[in-house]
Amino acid sequence: MAPPPEAHNHADGPVYGHLVQARDIHGGVTVNAAPVAAPVHDVSLDPPRPSTAVRGRDSLLDALRAAMERGAPVPHVLTGPGGFGKTTVAASLAEHARSEGWTVFWVRPDTIQPSMLEAAVELGGSRQEADQFRAAPRQAARWVWRHLDAAPRPWLLVIDNADQPELLDPENRPGEQRGWMRSSPGGFVLVTSRVDDPGLWAPATVHRLGSLHGQEAVDALVDHAGGRRPSGSDELAARLGGIPLALSLAGRILATHGVLFPDARSLLEHIEEDVSRLDALATPMSQGGGTERQLLSGVWNVSLRLVSDQNPQAIPLLRVLAVFGSDGRAVPMAKLPLEDLRGGRLDLHSIPLDAASLARTLNALVVHGLVTVIGTGNDMALQLHPLVSEGVRSGMTEQDLPLVEEMGTLLDRQGEQDLRFQIAARGTLARLWSKLSAHSEEDSNRTPEFTNQRELGRALLLIGLPEPGERLFTKLVADATRVLGAENSFTLKARHFLAEAKMYQGLLDEAEEEFRALLSTVTSALGADDVATTEVRYMLALVLVRRERWAEAEKQLQRVYDERVATSGETEPSVLFTAATLAYVAVKQGRAREGERTLRRVYAIRESTLGAEHSQTLNVLQDLAHAVETDGRLAEAERMFRRVRDVRREHVGAGLPDTVLAEKDLERVRAALARAESGAQGTQEG
Known part of the structure; x- marks a missing residue:
């Protein structure tokens, strides 16, 4: 039974009639109409009633009403994340049961034994016997179920918010029906829980609740x-x-x-x-x-506590997924390589991170409805509901900045693979870092934020979106100059990318002016032979390429190539970039076979080191297709352009500039093929 009101004027338990409470000795009286919303420590015969119509659950309610019969063979369980309406559906079924003349018992797992004992008393059990069983859970369960099985009227038992299934039976799996969740000839049992684990509840019938549409x-x-x-x-x-x-x-x-x-x-x-x-x-x-x-924060905090009690790695992992998978994007497991996660915030001293602990943590997040698994095997990906993802990020604080920095490092290691993923994750990461460190007065704390913004802008350039890249780098150059200094290496690199963004937009005068100014600065600060100085000279040569000043561009590129080979050898990435550009210039000057030989060599190296679907590999393949097309081998060029188009559609997306360019190349060579075939057919007919 409910305890008496405590001395500090607080009332627990159900209230019948009206309760009058005096706020303090200075007056102020509150009249609370019955029933008041207070914690129920014993069985409730007056379950909650939905305040509005239950939307989007018609088929589920139909199935539950059809299954709700005295002596149903198995209990039924409603699962789903917090806030998805499990209790509302159960309350609607309780309303239906009441209208059919059934007795409704509504209990919560944290007080399930005294609540179930009260239910047996309601059905005619002895109060004295009930009191005797309070210290003997097993005997209490058998005594309660004898009364429930023999009840004169059918009943509905709702066990709401069974988010810790062990409370239903500390010694056995709840589905074994040896504890407080059982089927009965006297009525129908419905359980609501965040834990979506059919194996835990079997043979109960499990219904999963999703969001409304x-x-x-x-x-x-x-x-x-x-x-x-x-x-x-x-x-x-x-x-x-x-x-x-x-x-x-x-x-x-x-x-x-x-x-x-x-x-x-x-x-x-x-x-x-x-x-x-x-x-x-x-x-x-x-x-x-x-x-x-x-409250939204409340339901997710409850889930996080439940998961983290048994899996401490769950919270940092969920935060990583909330950043990488914001807006409902799926996060491939390949983006969470175990070797890169080790040694970080997921690798706890008490629980070393290995394949088994990572699998257990992911499983806990899945069964609590916080994460959904998509696909299987090598194609497996993890997905958060967009609002859950946003809620997790909203709960992050300045203490999570080391984890945010770690996420940036994780993205750094993945290079340029999957640029759409990089752009989305970098954007979320940069905004989150800015938010969490906003009140910090230490400018040095902004370096990781700047790094994420730089990599986001770089990904925008690689994916063929120089306009937003220019806007980002314009602000970044100003911020980095103020915080780090005009000649800081980071500031100089940001200026480099800003000029590059201008070049990709065709603003060649502005790009050349910025690169020449940058060349003067880096030569003065770092020396004429420094790698950064050579990189700026290479970019100036690219401006000449875009101006179609082929001979002048070739001369500058050859100088850069010789310097890079002397420093790094012929297979270093920057050397390969230069070689591919030189080959492209050779093709444009009518030396298609010469350019093709170089491009095939570069392509073979890129394919073996970066993979056939890497953006840099595709760029070389596209140039190689141009060389083959120039040489008149149209069918071979068509196959190459089609390969570039297909991969870019998959990894970059349709409608973006690089994909559109690949589509135009393919259309052009197909039109040339059609003309060639038409001409050949005409010659044969003639």
Whole structure:
């Protein structure tokens, strides 16, 4: 039974009638209408009632109603992440059971033994016997189930929020039905849990709840907004990812704060950068027992605590996934190589990181609904719901800066593979670093932020998007000059990429002017023979290539090539870049066979060291196709251009400049092939 009110004027347990509470001796009286929202320490015969229609769960409720019969062969379990509406579905089924004349018992696992004993008393069990069994859990379970099995009226037992299944049976798997979750000839058992592990619950029937989609999500938002459909509802529902709790909070905010947010678009603008702002607005409306589970941050914090209690590596791993997989992007397991993760924040002193511990941690995240596995084997990837990903990032603090820096290092090791992934991850990482270190007065702390921005801009250039790259590098040069100094190596490299972005846009005068100014600076600061000085001379030669001043470009490139070979040998990456560019110039000057030989040599090295689908390998293949096309071997060139087009579509994306260029090359050579075939056919007919 509920304890009496405590001395500090706090009331626990169900209240029948009205409870009058005096705030303090200075007055202020609150009249709370029954029933009050307070923690229930014994069985509830008055389960929660959905405040609105239950959207998007019609087929699930139909299946549960059909299965709900006295003596159902197995219990049923609703699983899904926190905030996805498991309790709401269970409450709707409880309403149906009440309407059918069934008794409804609603219990929570943290007080399950006293609650179940109270249920047996409700069914006619002796209070004295119940008290005797409180210290004997096994005997208590047998005594309770005897009464439930023999109940005169059918009943529905809902065990809500069984997020720690061991509470249902500390000694056995819950699905074995030897503890508090059992099938019974007297009624029907429904369990809700975040733990989506069919093996744990078997042979129970498991139903997984996902997010709402389309009109169902909009309708849920409108229901909680009081039935009115504010403008922008579709966009807001989409922004909230169809998560029922988020839709509920947003709808209630619109209904309560109509002056601040006259329509859904105004609320959407308020949360656009940080969805956790919903919690701040909804907190005054989420008072009473279980407040934590009524807020987005709360439901995710509960999940994180449950997972991290048994798997301490789960939280840092989830944070990595929340950055690499923001906006719902899948993170291939190849992006999380075990050898690169070792020695970092995932490699705890108490639990060394190895394949087994990583697998256990991932499995824990999966069964708690925080991570979804896509694909199998070498193609396996991990995905977070966009709102879960955003919520995890919102919970990160300045203490996570070392982990953020570690993520940047992890991306550095992956080079230029999968540029779309690099751009998305770098962008998220740069914004997160800026946010977490915003209050720091130490300029030196910005170096990792600058590095992420530089690599993001570099990826934009590689993927063929120089305009946003120029904007990024313009700001980065200004910031780095102020913080690090004009002649700092990082600042000089940022200036280099800024000039490169101008060149790729065809702003050749500006690019040449910047490269010449940079050449003067690096020559003065580092010397004429320094690697950085040679790199700037190489870029000036590329400007000449773009101006189609072939002979002058070839002379400059040959000088750079000789210097690089003398310093590094013929297979060093910068030497290969220079060799490929020289070969391209040779093709443009009518020496196609000479250029082809060099390009084939460079291509073979790139393919063996970087892989056939690396952007640098594809660039050489495209130049090689041009050489073959110039030599008149159109069918061979068509195969090469088609290969470049297909890989770029897959790894860069359709519609981006490099992919479009590859498509144009393919169209041109196919048109030439068609003309050649048509001419040959005409000659034969003639």
